[in-house]
Amino acid sequence: MYIIFLGAPEAGKGTQAANVAHQLNLVHSATGDMFRQAVEQGTELGMQVKSYMEKGVLVPDELTIHMVLERMSAPDCQPGVILDGFPRNIKQAEALDEALARQAKAIDVVVYIKVSEEEILRRLSGRWICRQCQTPYHSQNSPPRVWGKCDQCGGELYQRPDDTVEIIKKRLQVYFAQTAPLISYYTQAGKLLEVDGEGGVDEVGRRVILALRGVVTR
Ligand code: AP5
Ligand code: MG
Ligand code: ZN
DSSP states (O other), X not given: XXXXXXXXXXXXXXXXXXXXXXXXXXXXXXXXHHHHHHXXXXXXXXXXXXXXXXXXXXXXXXXXXXXXXXXXXXXXXXXXXXXXXXXXXXXXXXXXXXXXXXXXXXXXXXXXXXXOHHHHHHHHTTEEEETTTOOEEETTTBOOSSTTBOXXXXXXXXXXXXOSHHHHHHHHHHIIIIITHHHHHHHHTXXXXXXXXXXXXXXXXXXXXXXXXXXXXX
């Protein structure tokens, strides 16, 4: 089972992808989380990607595609993967389709979480994420049980340096120019499921599960 979560910055991809991965017992592969972990650990990859992330632009395709395909080739990804934040442009989508086709596999479905720009800006300032496991929280919408600490692993919560009003403008520009064309790409492939991403975390979660029901049991 290969499921992609597609949507604008702050749409709730990470929140919903983690839930679906947990329910289906599949690996949740989030490119943004992997890059942030590499930056935190000061690895060579981290040093290569830091400046792109700080500016809110995409990391070069070669680095991104290589990292994702390598992760997907690991044994724990053989039953399938929940992809969050990848693919992010047509070139990445084609590379993914080709890599899966070489193993006689294919993307099953793409969950497109749709939110308005006003909602994106409302969510922006309240997001806190775990330094260790990257779980996202929101000071009002989904606060941790203990302020400043991750419910899952006890890690420290921090605010992403790209979650500023200035950088989100760039991230949105990049999203509309490079990522939004994937909506037609996957619609044409008959794989797109659109889900209204506004409403509480649980409410959107129920919509996602309902939308996936027919596909997952197929
Ligand atoms: P990435 O980390 O993927 O960021 P993004 O796409 O901008 O998406 P976000 O993580 O900001 O939002 P999300 O949809 O996951 O929302 P979340 O669930 O956290 O990418 C960061 C950078 O890495 C890029 O700019 C680029 O440089 C690089 N990169 C990553 N992938 C790449 C690729 N494939 N190619 C090249 N470069 C790449 O929710 C947001 C907030 O809202 C949280 O606070 C959450 O608690 C809250 N919330 C969630 N759902 C709800 C709800 N229903 N109601 C109210 N609040 C909610
Ligand atoms: Mg995310
Ligand atoms: Zn954590």
